[in-house]
Amino acid sequence: MENRAVVNRLIPFSNVDGPGNRFAIFFQQCNIQCIYCHNPETQSECKVCGKCVVNCPVKALTLVENKVVFDEKLCVECDTCIKNCVHQSSPRTHEYTVDELYTEIEGYKAFIRGITVSGGEPTLQAEFVTELFKKIKPLELTCFVDTNGFFDKDSNDMQKLIEVTDKFMVDIKAVDKIQELCGTNLKNNVDNLKYLLSLNKVYEVRTVIIEDYMDVENTLTTVASILKDYPNVNYKLITVHNSGLKDHQRELINDKIPTRERVEDLADMVRRIGVKKIEVI
Ligand code: SF4
Ligand code: SF4
Structure with a gap:
């Protein structure tokens, strides 16, 4: 049977998921659970509890x-x-084959610069995304992956995906306290970032800044020390915010939001380390 993937939503025109107008595909299912996740309903498969x-x-x-x-x-x-839904899922999903998604995208070809797969965590669907990207290539659209960075880069599926991906947008959530922030024992993803950088496959790195749940200075210094050697890669510093979050998340975050002044000071620190492209949000 043809491979199918569960998609949470499609956005035919996005200007926040990479360069230019992009067709964004949000896959269902993630391998981490960040306390500030704004789309927790994309984290899990539906358990069909009814x-x-x-x-x-x-x-x-x-x-x-x-x-x-x-x-x-x-x-x-x-x-x-x-x-x-207590299972971090959503019933408002659709299953697609590669051919069905291709048909959706093809209709917008003249109006977009590329496609971006996001989630959830799209690398969990590495085999499916690889097939999709291969099919999209002849349309002369760029293919981007928006990832939390927690993947096994040496796996066969990931090697194939990396090969057909134009650029990755990589989150570095933190370099310490990852269990506390993201509820996972997965290994720190800085090695994956270094690997993708060495292949010239990184468009942007993002870190959400939240106090106490991460060692902010340590994380930003670690990432900046790497990115200083890649002047074309953007480092986006995002201030955590609590709008649109579920009540229990808001309670955890309310007193952990850094001030604008604090984030600007952190951006200056990153600049002094030598990062050329910085965006503060
Ligand atoms: S989406 Fe609906 S059926 Fe699926 S786990 Fe959530 S509440 Fe249950
Ligand atoms: S109307 Fe739509 S959003 Fe509201 S409960 Fe039903 S499926 Fe969900």
């Missing part, structure tokens, strides 16, 4: 053959399903 089906006010969800089926035409986007 809770959202009975609570949907317009019956846009039905259980069919042990799957939740979503009817986009009926949905009024009240978000009741997402707010109440």
Whole structure:
């Protein structure tokens, strides 16, 4: 049977997921759980518990053959399903084959510079994304991967994906306290960043700045010391924010948000280490 992937949403025109106008594909499922995640409903596969089906006010969800089926035409986007899912999932997903996604993208070819896969964590679908990128290449669109950086670079699937990817946008969440911040025992991803840089495959690195859950100075100094040798790579410093988060997340974050002055001071520190392109958000 043809390979299928679960997609949380498609955004045909995005100008925040890499250079130019881009078709962004958000895959379902992640391998970490950051406390400040703004899309926690993309973290897990649906467990088919059925809770959202009975609570949907317009019956846009039905259980069919042990799957939740979503009817986009009926949905009024009240978000009741997402707010109440205790499994960090969403019933508002669609399964696509590579050919089906290609057809969606092809219609926008004249208006976009490329495509970006995001999530969730798109490297969990490395084999599928590799096939998609190979099919997209003849359209002369650039293919970007937006990743949290937690992947096994030596695996066969990742080697193939790296080969067909034009550029990666890599999060460095932290270089310490990763368990506390991201709920994972996965190895620090700085080695993956260095590897991708050595291949000239990095467009941008991002770090979300949150106090206490990470050693901010240590993380930024570590990344800056690497990026100073790559003047074309952008380092984006993002101030954590609590809008749109679930209540329990907001409680964890409220007193951990750095001031604008603090973030500007940190950007100056990164600049002094030698990073040329810095963006503060
Ligand atoms: S989306 Fe969440 S609430 Fe709905 S069936 Fe799946 S796991 Fe249950
Ligand atoms: S967002 Fe759509 S699918 Fe979810 S509960 Fe509301 S109407 Fe139903």
